[in-house]
Amino acid sequence: NAGVTQTPKFQVLKTGQSMTLQCAQDMNHEYMSWYRQDPGMGLRLIHYSVGAGITDQGEVPNGYNVSRSTTEDFPLRLLSAAPSQTSVYFCASSQDRGQSYGYTFGSGTRLTVV
Amino acid sequence: GNSVTQMEGPVTLSEEAFLTINCTYTATGYPSLFWYVQYPGEGLQLLLKATKADDKGSNKGFEATYRKETTSFHLEKGSVQVSDSAVYFCALSDPRGYNKLIFGAGTRLAVHP
Numbered sequence: 001n002a003g004v005t006q007t008p009k010f011q012v013l014k015t016g017q018s019m020t021l022q023c024a025q026d027m028n029h030e031y032m033s034w035y036r037q038d039p040g041m042g043l044r045l046i047h048y049s050v051g052a053g054i055t056d057q058g059e060v061p062n063g064y065n066v067s068r069s070t071t072e073d074f075p076l077r078l079l080s081a082a083p084s085q086t087s088v089y090f091c092a093s094s095q096d097r098g099q100s101y102g103y104t105f106g107s108g109t110r111l112t113v114v
Numbered sequence: 115g116n117s118v119t120q121m122e123g124p125v126t127l128s129e130e131a132f133l134t135i136n137c138t139y140t141a142t143g144y145p146s147l148f149w150y151v152q153y154p155g156e157g158l159q160l161l162l163k164a165t166k167a168d169d170k171g172s173n174k175g176f177e178a179t180y181r182k183e184t185t186s187f188h189l190e191k192g193s194v195q196v197s198d199s200a201v202y203f204c205a206l207s208d209p210r211g212y213n214k215l216i217f218g219a220g221t222r223l224a225v226h227p
Contacts (some may be wrong), residue, residue, distance in 0.1 A: 090157055100146070
């Protein structure tokens with residue numbers, strides 16, 4: 001099925017560990033984003049990309065890195081996990097910057113940092 | 115800067131009741147407005163959208179009208195069902211810098227039989 005695939009669905013990390021959250025889409029969308037969802041705060045933009053090789057910071061980029069080597073993949077790297085990064089992470093993609101068709105979201109990765 | 119404010123939840127209704135979830139926004143330029151829905155354990159799904167003033171978005175019995183004069187985009191449904199229980203997010207697409215989505219905090223809706 002076409003869409004946005006995120007892996008893993010659940011992850012527990014110890015403080016200081018690093019990991020990569022994977023995101024892949026098969027819709028040939030140019031625009032991809034990473035959000036984190038925290039209770040009472042909606043979704044906040046971490047990083048986004050407007051095409052292969054082009055990324056930029058969002059609202060809460062500290063502690064996260066991204067790269068976009070292909071149109072399909074947009075991994076999010078946690079460099080040194082902290083308890084404040086406990087959250088649900090969503091990847092999203094769009095064909096037109098979301099203006100007319102909105103964004104397609106993955107099912108999320110629930111991350112706990114202990 | 116741009117922002118979205120939604121009414122706090124949870125909103126608890128009986129089946130077939132009328133639903134209104136208020137959403138107001140602050141933006142420069144001319145944003146597009148969206149409602150997304152998140153069912154338990156799932157990602158967000160686009161529910162409806164409006165791209166210019168006075169547009170009405172509609173889907174699955176839900177409606178919202180883009181009111182520029184009141185900077186609002188309230189979500190309404192005439193008769194809710196138990197299956198509508200979810201979290202609803204109002205969002206705007208920032209026209210500056212790649213149309214990033216800016217979300218409200220979300221409103222949880224619980225519909226009881």
